[in-house]
Amino acid sequence: MAGKIKVPRCTSCGKESEFGYCYECLCRCEIITRDKQQVSGDFTIVDWFTSRASAGLIVEDTQSGVRYQLYMSDVFAYLDGLKLADLTLEETKKGSAYGWKVITEEAVISQ
Numbered sequence: 158m159a160g161k162i163k164v165p166r167c168t169s170c171g172k173e174s175e176f177g178y179c180y181e182c183l184c185r186c187e188i189i190t191r192d193k194q195q196v197s198g199d200f201t202i203v204d205w206f207t208s209r210a211s212a213g214l215i216v217e218d219t220q221s222g223v224r225y226q227l228y229m230s231d232v233f234a235y236l237d238g239l240k241l242a243d244l245t246l247e248e249t250k251k252g253s254a255y256g257w258k259v260i261t262e263e264a265v266i267s268q
């Protein structure tokens with residue numbers, strides 16, 4: 158049982174809109190409570206997003222082509238403890254920020 162979620166839904170056409178406004182009917186949505194949906198399948202990471210409040214990955218269902226936004230905090234919770242085997246990291250700077258990046262096989266200096 159996944160529980161309930163509150164979502165904005167158009168009072169005219171019945172479509173849900175994350176913005177709380179239906180751009181087809183040009184009206185404000187009402188907030189309804191319904192069962193949470195779940196989707197299962199194979200997903201490919203295709204993009205990322207960032208907003209004032211959050212950031213995350215956009216994954217695409219390889220069968221339906223539907224895209225879903227995964228919040229980074231949930232992505233981290235899912236990936237926590239995952240082993241990244243046989244990678245080579247190289248130091249990098251983004252402006253004044255210092256960190257590491259994954260480098261491709263061709264760029265690895267053989268020792």
Ligand SMILES: [Zn+2]
Binds near residue numbers: 170179180
């Ligand atoms: Zn509508």
